[in-house]
Amino acid sequence: MTQTESIDHPQQAARRALVEHRSRQLLDAAATLMEREGSEAVSMQALATEAGVSVGLIYRYFGSKEDVLYAVIVDVLDALATALPAALEDAPQDPVRRLAATFTAYCTVIDSHRHSTLLTYRESKSLDAERRERIKDLELETAQPLMGSLRDGVSEGLLVTDDAELVAYDLILMAHAWALKSWYFTKTRDLESYISSQLALALRGIVAPKHRSRYADLLH
Amino acid sequence: MTQTESIDHPQQAARRALVEHRSRQLLDAAATLMEREGSEAVSMQALATEAGVSVGLIYRYFGSKEDVLYAVIVDVLDALATALPAALEDAPQDPVRRLAATFTAYCTVIDSHRHSTLLTYRESKSLDAERRERIKDLELETAQPLMGSLRDGVSEGLLVTDDAELVAYDLILMAHAWALKSWYFTKTRDLESYISSQLALALRGIVAPKHRSRYADLLH
Amino acid sequence: MTQTESIDHPQQAARRALVEHRSRQLLDAAATLMEREGSEAVSMQALATEAGVSVGLIYRYFGSKEDVLYAVIVDVLDALATALPAALEDAPQDPVRRLAATFTAYCTVIDSHRHSTLLTYRESKSLDAERRERIKDLELETAQPLMGSLRDGVSEGLLVTDDAELVAYDLILMAHAWALKSWYFTKTRDLESYISSQLALALRGIVAPKHRSRYADLLH
Amino acid sequence: MTQTESIDHPQQAARRALVEHRSRQLLDAAATLMEREGSEAVSMQALATEAGVSVGLIYRYFGSKEDVLYAVIVDVLDALATALPAALEDAPQDPVRRLAATFTAYCTVIDSHRHSTLLTYRESKSLDAERRERIKDLELETAQPLMGSLRDGVSEGLLVTDDAELVAYDLILMAHAWALKSWYFTKTRDLESYISSQLALALRGIVAPKHRSRYADLLH
DNA sequence: TATGAATGAGATTTCATTCAT
DNA sequence: CATGAATGAAATCTCATTCAT
Structure with a gap:
């Protein structure tokens, strides 16, 4: 023995x-x-x-094949779980800029896993309930870094929103949309301009009016 | 005879x-x-x-089976093509309020065709190129009513954006998200509150600062 | 009553x-x-x-569909059963020329029922044993007019063969071949030249040597 | 390695x-x-x-199923492409006897592939145009050995015909007929007597009169 | 008598999964 | 550990036949 x-x-x-x-x-x-x-x-x-x-x-x-699909999907979520904290390490202290950095990282990961991202929407059928649940949980976790910066921004008076969850999820959707609707967006934009446009739009809705000038570079 | x-x-x-x-x-x-x-x-x-x-x-x-799937998908887009103009008929002249009415109608249709909406994302693989193209075209057309109000708002100085297309498409995404991520959103919201929250968030990003008070009811 | x-x-x-x-x-x-x-x-x-x-x-x-196919096939055989005797009515007394007339009529009927003729070879699968049998009998009957002339020719010393049956069936095959292999024969021949060539070939094998000059027109 | x-x-x-x-x-x-x-x-x-x-x-x-059918049909044609030249190797130099040997080999192959031969007539419908064409070509090639002997016989003055092509094709038809109409022929003959009868009949139509005695054994 | 909507068995084909080697 | 030949269930689609009107 x-x-x-x-x-x-x-x-x-x-x-x-x-x-x-x-x-x-x-x-x-x-x-x-x-x-x-x-x-x-x-x-x-x-x-x-x-x-x-x-x-x-x-x-x-x-x-099983289900296992493979699940692993591919989880792979993207893992990549996000790694990339988002990493992006925050190099980011400035300013919560708004941290939010921007996180969103940028999010979109970048999605871009390099475009087709895998589609799987989440397309093949969740072949996954059993339990795995579907775990994917949802992992996806929600990818919202945490966004939500953290958002809440910091709010508590520092830089951002204004009473529904950080919704804002975070909208940002995730915008990132996913780059994969889901690439046929539309890539007609007129590249990834970089997509990120800055979406970020500007999102931030204009939540940056506190009196701090808007401070983020002029992001807001337009 | x-x-x-x-x-x-x-x-x-x-x-x-x-x-x-x-x-x-x-x-x-x-x-x-x-x-x-x-x-x-x-x-x-x-x-x-x-x-x-x-x-x-x-x-x-x-x-063929493809025909059925296509018809189901087109059914939703048809419903939108009918509902959106109808919503504008009863709406006030104010472009911002018209935008709100259109978005509300959009979300309402999506809500009543939740699972069919998923098909567009899930089964587009089984559709041939030509049909996929036609669906994309129809989807883009559903953006027109939103874009019309947006442009009116901009030209009347009520709204500020240099990318009405992107705003419109984001609104559509938000509506679709109600179907795509209903497992998440329905945990804490009903359709009505989802609509008003998303609308508030979106409008805060584009309503001209000096007119914000005028739409206080929508912005919060 | x-x-x-x-x-x-x-x-x-x-x-x-x-x-x-x-x-x-x-x-x-x-x-x-x-x-x-x-x-x-x-x-x-x-x-x-x-x-x-x-x-x-x-x-x-x-x-049933089987009935229809059967009827179509029998239709050709009926046409032959009508056309062959009719051809003999106008024909001269000479058995060799009667044989030629019969063969010509046979080919002409096959030509005008080319596709129906193919059915006999192609769709006998869908026919039950009994019907298949009846078709075979009818087909054999179409050999009678040919065989009659052949036997007359032999007994008058104009033709030489100890197997009139085989000769008759070969003539039928040649007629069918016009339908079966039209892709090949129509490349270089029309119906008329096909008939005269085949007839010449067949007769050369059976016309008694001493009477060959008498049928020079048919033998070449 | x-x-x-x-x-x-x-x-x-x-x-x-x-x-x-x-x-x-x-x-x-x-x-x-x-x-x-x-x-x-x-x-x-x-x-x-x-x-x-x-x-x-x-x-x-x-x-596909088509592939199987095609392979079965080609199988017969391959067997012919092998057997016909082989038959000529052992055959005497005399063109008429070579023709006889080739025809005998042809009929023998058809006999051992009777039902596959029927496929060519019956299932060509399920084959696409290209394959149908290739089968026709292969079938035409099986006529070459027959035609070779025929032409040799003609140039040596042993055979008389101005349409070797037609004669060759008639011989092929006779061979096929053994499969197509076996229900009829097998009633009164076996393969061997079928071959010799058909051969005699065919040769009588083309052997030059002055050489008939030389092939008395084949001519009856 | 005539219609044609509806049926459902059967045919071909694909593909995740197993297992002997 | 690795292979890939073999399996067979399931999916789509067709078409002869029936039957209520």
Whole structure:
């Protein structure tokens, strides 16, 4: 037993590393595939081919296609969970500017996961109730960084709103819209101008009148 | 002969009525089905069962499953095309209040077609390019009433924005969000309060400062 | 009873006439349809539309689709049963020339029923054993006029063959081939030259050497 | 590495062998099925059951039902493309005897693929234009060996005909007829006597009079 | 007699999943 | 651990046939 254990430890570590590596490989393949073929043509066979593995192997790392879809979606939410705090680290203290930085980061992540984002809207059908719930929770968590800056802004008198939740969610929607309605927005805008326009519009609704001049650069 | 004619007309009328009736019955069944099972389980068999007809019959009224989905989606857009002008008829002259009335009507239609609205986001994959294009066009047209009021407001100096298109589209997104994220919003709000909150938020970003007092009721 | 009978007679005659008329109308429609769309696209709906009647009506005159196909096929065989004897009426006494006349008539009927002829080869699948048998019998009967002339020719010493049956059937095949392989033969020939070429070839194999000069016109 | 290579080759060979084996198995099953049920009941389900595999598997080896039908038909034409030249290898130099050998081989192949031959006449409807064209071309190619011997015979003065094409095609028709009208011919003949009778009949029409005695054995 | 709306069995095809190797 | 051949349920669509009007 003890012998087995002491032998197993490095083996288990290796296994975990492999699992990690394979999962990444598959999720990346899924992303690449959707980016290239659209977020629909994701058959297990196509995924296997793209990842350069066999169909059978996918089932050693994901229990079902549902699992894969779930993982792809969670991947985006994970990316947000990582990118949003990271954006705040380099951001100034000013809550409004922190809000701007967070929104910018949000949109940037969505942009680089456009097709995966669509999955959330498109394939939630194939997910069971529990997973759908967990995705909703994770999505709500991505609102927290936005809400934090919003509340700070309000308590410092820079922002005015009695419904920070709604504002935060609207900002998330605006970010998602870049993926959902890219066919429309990309006709006349690039990501950068989309972000600044939406931000200006949103902020004009909540920045306290007497501080508007301070954020002139953001408000227009 | 004249008799035949006068007899024939009712026959053709009857047929047209039947076509109308069946189409409605099937579209309603589709809506009901999606309401109950989620907008996923829309198999032709399920649709037939729900409508209380045979599978074969569906194909007398719709050429394909795609046709059905398209019709369901267009149904919402038609409802909007009817409801938005209607809402403006009873509305006051004031562009801002007309904008508010239009948005309210928009949200109300979306609310009564919540699950059909999801289809646009979920099943556009099964539609061919041409139909997808037509849907986009129809959706863009629903922006016109909003944009009209917006431009009137701007030219009368009541509203300030250099990107009426973006504002209009954001309003549409807000309306769609009621369907897309109803699991979230309905937790704390009903439709009416959702509308007034979103409207207040949006208007605060665009009403000219010197006229804000005039719309105090909408801005809060 | 007697009363009913005496009243019924004209009615029954009228009915029979109607049945006759409808059947013709439907068979003609089937022929037209197959000529235009190919011998495949013969759905009951298409047939009804072509004939200008309702699907339901077809079933008053034919018990099933099988019945219709059977009737179409028999129609060709009937045409042959009529045309072949008719051709012999005007033909000279000479058995060889009578054979030629019969073959010419055979090919001419096949030509005007090309697509119906294909049905015999193509759709015998949908026919039950009994009907298939009856068609075979009728087809064999179309060989009789050919065989009659052949045997006369042999007994008069004009033709030489110990297997009149085979010769007759080969002639029938040649006639059918005009329909079966029209894609090939029509590239380089019209019906008339096809008939004379095949006839020449066939006769060269059976005309008694010493009488060949007598039929020089047919043999070349 | 070299080891991997030497290991890989057998793997690929094994796969090719499997593909070969499955294709054969399926084509044979199709033939058997048609032999037993008639060349009609060729549903994919029936084919799968007959071959002892699942429906899905068929689609790994043939892209569609059309593909299967096409392969079955081409199978016969391939057999002819192989058998006809082979028959000529062992044949004497004499063009007439070579013609006889080719015709005999043709009929023999048709006999062993009787029901598949029917497919060409029966199911060409389900094939698209391009495939139909390719089949016609392949069929025309099977006429070449016949035509070669015919032309040789003509240039050597053994045969007389000004339309070798027609003669060749008639011979093909006679061979096909063994499959098409086996219900008739098998009543009174076996394959061997069918071949010799037809051959005698055909040759009598084209062998030059002064050489008839030389081929007395073939001419009767 | 005539209609044609309605039926439903059956056909083809796809694709997530399993399992022997 | 890895493969990919094999499975079979499910989905869409067609069309001969029926039957109420």
